[in-house]
Amino acid sequence: MATITIDGKEFDVDDTENLLAVALSKGFDLPYFCWHPELHSVGACRQCAVKSYRNDEDDKGMLVMACMTPCSDGGRFEIDDEEAAEMRRQVIEWLMTNHPHDCPVCEEGGECHLQDMTLMAGHTQRRYRGPKRTHKNQDLGPFINHEMNRCIACYRCVRYYRDYADGDDLRALGSHNNVYFGRESDGAFDNEFSGNLVEVCPTGVFTDKTLGAHYNRKWDMQNAPGICNHCSLGCNTSPGSRQGVLKRIQNRYHGEINHYFLCDRGRFGAGFVNRDDRPRQPLVRNADGVLEPREMDVMRDTMEEVFAQANGVVGVGSPRASLEDNFALRHLVGADNFTNGMAPADSAASVAARDAIAANADRLATLREVESCDAVLILGEDVTQTAPRLALSLRQSRRNKHLEHAAANKIPKWHARAVRDIGQYNNSPIFSATTSATRLDDIVMTPQRLRPAAIAELGFAVAHALDNTAPKVEQLDADTQALVDAIAETLKGAKKPLIVAGTSLGDPAILKAAANATKALAAANEATRLFVTLAEANSLGMAMMEERDIDHALTAVEDGSADTLVVMQNCLYERAPKARVDAVIKKAKNVVVLDHSMTRTVGEATHVLPSGSFAESDGTLVNNEGRAQRFFQLFIPDAPMQEGWRWAADLAEVAGNKPEWLGMDDLIKTIVADCPQFAGIEDAAPSQSFRKFGMRFPRSPHRFSGRTAMYANVDVRERRPEVDPDSPLAYSMEGYYGEQQPPSTIAYAWSPGWDSNQAAITRFQDEVGGHLKGGDPGIRLFAAPGAAAEFWAAEVTAVDGWQAVPVYHIFGSESQSARAPAIAERMPKPEYRVNAEAAKALGVTAGDSFELAVNGETHAFPLAIDPSLPDRTIGVPVGMHGVCGLRLPVEVKP
Amino acid sequence: MKNAAQNAFSATSSVLRTIGMTFMHSFRKRDTILYPEEKPYLPPRYRGRIVLTRDPDGAERCVACNLCSVACPVDCISVVKTEDETGRWYPETFRINFSRCIYCGYCEDACPTYAIQLTPDFEMGEFDRQNMVYEKSDLLISGVGKRPGYNFYRVAGMSVGGKDKGQAENEAEPVDIKTLLP
Incomplete structure (x- = not known):
């Protein structure tokens, strides 16, 4: 610890930190560019100049860069010093000389660190009248847009991409005044974390192309605290939307999980929410075998009939749906008829x-x-x-x-x-x-x-x-x-x-x-x-809820003990071989699917109910460390689409098994009472009735615009503000937004003078890059040490002959993100992989079409040589291109 | 007694004086005009009906930056951005709900491209409030309005159709990143 003085105030600070980090932690507004809480200091941009005084007698002081100054004990610093302020103003004026006049047509505008710093440093009038430097742009693929003119050469992008993410294909090219940040040639970034450049770049050189396709300013977006549902890590996200369209995914700071960065699948994988082919009406298969939309009241009678005629109902849960959705289905079909929806392996x-x-x-x-x-x-x-x-x-x-x-x-x-x-x-x-x-x-x-x-x-x-x-x-x-x-x-x-x-x-x-x-x-x-x-966002939650896998549901139909399948946000074809699923669907009297995407199972179902995706639902997911985290509804979907658990409750009612719970809080209480292993999930977020200073928490920034015009073409009379019955968040910009808010309800990051996501969050952290004030969100369900476990026996099931092993790919192996157009563009072509010796043994060469039967399912793909594979091992692409239900690893006979 | 007489006199004369002054007004020049037969003079910078102007090349000036929309104190402007195939931003939707508009002119102040301008037309009475909702086709005029000569894309650094990098005003040719010469 050290005691230092900043602007006449004494602070006890961590002496292993630099002055800039400490000043920001203590709430001072000090401009910076090249420094980043995760990339640390290089002292390149000269923007964070402050005055440092040697001792109490020193009345002249000297200019130092705060980011390169250690907080040694007894230090005396002035941020609010005329000379230092003038230096900061001049530095930004010089950084801005070549900056193009294009904020109005820049996607970064409104959440731009450069805009913030220009204002903060006091540079309000351009004096430079000379010619501006220009650059050609590159096509960087479906994720990221490149506009090199806006660059101020802070080097943050290459420091993040090369030094932090270990990428290789983004470089500082050229020299001195001609320095250029890009790839050697056009093409998508090779690194899986390139999307973070969008937030790391303090200007608009790298912007989110998927946002640009249906652009809105930050201040116009309705956000919600989200949890990424494309893998089991449970990174916190902040999805943004406007008028019921999901616009983008941004990072939401979580001090224990993702902190400042997301992967590209999480950032660009949400496009499936906007697909036109999503079921949005209840559908029933007619006599001609075509799915037809039904009115709600007709559908109610139809479903009543389905359950009245059912001779045994089994439920298929889903590791990609929330605990609430799964539990409601479990209530509908009965705990004994519920399966966790995962493939046996x-x-x-x-x-x-x-x-x-x-x-x-x-x-x-x-x-x-x-x-x-x-x-x-x-x-x-x-x-x-x-x-x-x-x-x-x-x-x-x-x-x-x-x-x-x-x-x-x-x-x-x-x-x-x-x-x-x-x-x-x-x-x-x-x-x-x-x-x-x-x-x-x-x-x-x-x-x-x-x-x-x-x-x-x-x-x-x-x-x-x-x-x-x-x-x-x-x-x-x-x-x-x-x-x-x-x-x-x-x-x-x-x-x-x-x-x-x-x-x-x-x-x-x-x-x-x-x-x-x-x-x-x-x-x-x-x-x-x-x-x-x-494997998936709620795999652990499902393993905790139910051990019976999807085979039990399929077997129940096969042996005639049930004739009605109810599937919650799951695709049977992803979990079992096609032939078997086809047979089960054919044999079952009715297959009721509650899903948000047009999966193959929806295509074969007899009854489809449009449930909300993560953007249209509230729910709890248990991530890989057993942390139960709540995600909040981003926007209310047009009726009749509703949350999966609401559908399941409605179905339970028509099936004569009306649930006792009424809303989200009630449902969570019932889950905890029924499944004590989930005790604690009720604390993952405040209850619906929670208020701060009597107020809800806003989903939208305070300058959300166009409210009296956006729907005026439909009706000039403004709509009644939507009310959230499930959470303490508000569907507007009204309410309490600030440091005393429970961290799990912070929908977006903003603070006065700091508009960019990564800088604004500082005001919500206990210290820069630390934990959120009030504690990082989520409740760890396994916090108490388990019973002193014995060693497991060293038993393995080895395969002697040829073996098929799964080959995953970040883009494509996860079924929801694979439906996002941007991800689909980056999906690799399917191929079987073997090493050179295996190819010789099989008598095939690279590029040949190769037919392989796994679990009775045959696919033909080109063969690729992957020298890294062990002998007699065939790498099989999973999760995309129809190769879903394979149960790997497994012995095969090519 | 004397006071009462004095009060009565001053009250009466005050009333008579007022009547006289009011009568004299009938000889003054009239401030009201016979609207609508006669139209008042409104200066060009009068804040009336809002229009969207075009640049000197005839293209839409609005780049859908949303600054008017956020400056609007009654939130009566809704803009949805789209792009043409050359990357030029323009509004897919530009809607003003004039039944909410207070004609403050903040949108015009905020506009970085001089696209949105207030005009001296105030005659916007409607029987049906729904008709006060103006879409882009109702707002867009085919002139430059009060700002002749200005073309945002000629100044801005982004390349759009007909203007590549380095062709805007005060711009150098694109940097050759292969050269190491100073």
């Missing part, structure tokens, strides 16, 4: 994940904590494709070695360039065993390519090497044993080791191996951490 792995999480509740790393782990072992998971944001955190974890070197040499941790230079290529160790090459291989020490069973064995062996009471793996070859010993040695020597495992290979043994390794390691090191990833 996925369900078994998710249950194993749940057990591993429960047993290591006190050792679970948050996504943020991953960044501080200094040795990592990844078991089986290609995290870039299955839990993308984790890959970005793992990339930061390797930099702990740099920080270690820096600390030894008395270099402050915020001195970005110096820390990098002293760190060089000395990275904290990351070990990884996956089925094929991954995008993290550049930072992994001797990446291992193994079959799923061998990955689990490796994990068990590491556990045994760490603690010889852990079950032993027999018959390891010498090379593997040497590797196991090296991994064990490194993990043992680390200050904070981390084990990462996931369910993507559908093999519970991998999760058991990870749990064993964590337990073995934790005996020696209290700081040991475990990070488990699951």
Whole structure:
């Protein structure tokens, strides 16, 4: 700690921080460009000049850059100093000389850090009359728009893209005055986290192309606190909408999860909400086999008939739907007839994940904590494709070695360039065993390519090497044993080791191996951490609610114990082989589907009810660390579309099983009463009746415009403001917005003088880049340590012959985002992958069309050679192009 | 007694004086005119009916930046942005609800392209309030209004149809990023 004086006020501050971070944390308005809470200081832009005084006698002082000034004890600084203010004004005037006159046609306008800083620094009149520098733009693909003229050369983009996200294809090209930030040629960014450039760039050089396609200013958008539903990590998002159209996804700061950054799937994957082919009316299949829209009152009678005639009803839940939606379906069909909607392998792995999480509740790393782990072992998971944001955190974890070197040499941790230079290529160790090459291989020490069973064995062996009471793996070859010993040695020597495992290979043994390794390691090191990833946004929640997988529902129809299927936001074809699903749908008397997208199951259903997507619903999702988080309705959809749980409640009523709950709060209380494992979810967000100073919390910024005109073409009389019956948020700009708001209800980030998302959030944090005031949102359901768990037996199911393993891709393997036009454009073509020897054995060459039957489902795709795959292993693309229901890994006979 | 007489006199004379003054007004020049037969003179900067103007090249001046909409104290302007194939921004929808408009002129002040202008026309009476909602087709005129000569895209750095990078006023040719020469 240190005591410093800023503008005559004394503060006790953290002496490992720099002056700029401290001044911002303490609420001062000090302009900056090149500094960023995650990218730290380089002192390049000279915008944060302040006066520093040597001692009390010093009355002249000297100008220093706040971002490069340590907060040493006794320091005296003036931000509000005439000379410093003049310097800041001149610097921004000089940065602005070439800035084009195009704010009105710039997507950044209204949330532009440059606009904010120009005003803050007091540069209000342009004096430069000379010619302005111009640049040609590049086509950067479907995600990002490029307008290079607006660049002020702060270098934040390359510092984020190259130094933080380890991307390679964005560079500072050219020299001196001609410096240019772009790729060598047109094309989409290679890195999976390129979307963050939109928020990192302080001007409008990189803007969101999906927003530009139906643009609105920030102040005109209706936002809601959202939770990303494209993987299990539960990153917080702030979706924006206007007039019932989802416009964009922005990052919503969460100090324990995503903090400032999202992955591209999360940011650009929400376009499915705006698709025209979504079911928006209740549909019934007529005699000709065509789905026809029905009026609500007719539909009510139809559904009454369906349930009256039903001879056994089974419900198929969904790991991509909220707890509320699933629970309401469970109530409709009865707890005994409810299934979790996951494929058997996925369900078994998710249950194993749940057990591993429960047993290591006190050792679970948050996504943020991953960044501080200094040795990592990844078991089986290609995290870039299955839990993308984790890959970005793992990339930061390797930099702990740099920080270690820096600390030894008395270099402050915020001195970005110096820390990098002293760190060089000395990275904290990351070990990884996956089925094929991954995008993290550049930072992994001797990446291992193994079959799923061998990955689990490796994990068990590491556990045994760490603690010889852990079950032993027999018959390891010498090379593997040497590797196991090296991994064990490194993990043992680390200050904070981390084990990462996931369910993507559908093999519970991998999760058991990870749990064993964590337990073995934790005996020696209290700081040991475990990070488990699951398949979908609510996979863990579903594993907690119900262990019966989708097979039970299909079997019930097959053996005649049920003839009516009710499916909640799930596609049967994604979870089971096509032939079997076809047969089940044919055999069932009625298939009722409640969904928001035009899935294949909707296409085959007899009755369809249009349920809301995440944008049209409230709900609770349980992320991979067992954190229950609430997402809020972004806009009220046009009737009859409504939340899945409202449909299920309506159906229960016509089925003669009227639920007792009335609204969201009631429903959550019922969930907790019925399923005590979810105790705590009621605290994930304040109840509907919660008010601050008697007020709700606004969804829209205070300058939301056009309210008396936007619907005037329909009716000149203004509509009655919509009322939210489910949450304390308001569908307007009215209410309390500020620091004392519960963090889970902050729909967007803004504070006076700070319009850009990443800078405005500072006022809501306890310190810059720290936690949100009032605590980061969400309730960890596994906070209490589980019972002292035993080691799992080292049992693996190995396949001797040819084996098909899943190959995931960030764009396409997740079914909801795959429907977003921008993501669809980036989806790779489907292909089978084998190594060169396997191709020879199969008698095929690269590019040949190759036919493969998996679980009785045959697909023909071109073959690609992937030298990283193990022998006799075929990589199968999953989740897209119709290859959904395959249950992998599995033995195949090509 | 004397006071009462004095009061009566002053009250009476005050009334008579007022009657006299009012009578004298009938010889003054009249302030009212016989509207609508006779129209008053309104200066060009009078704040009446709002129009959308075009630039000297005949293209729409409005770039759908939404600044008028956010400046409007009664929120009666709704603008939806779209782009043509060359990247030029223009409004897909430009709607003013004149039944809410207070003719303050803030929209004109806020407009960075001189597109939105208030005119000296105030005759906007309607029997049906719905008819007070003006769409872009009702607002767009085919002239430059009060600002001849100004064309936003000739000044702005963005390239649009007919104007590439480096062709705007006071712009240098696009940088050659391959050169290392100073």
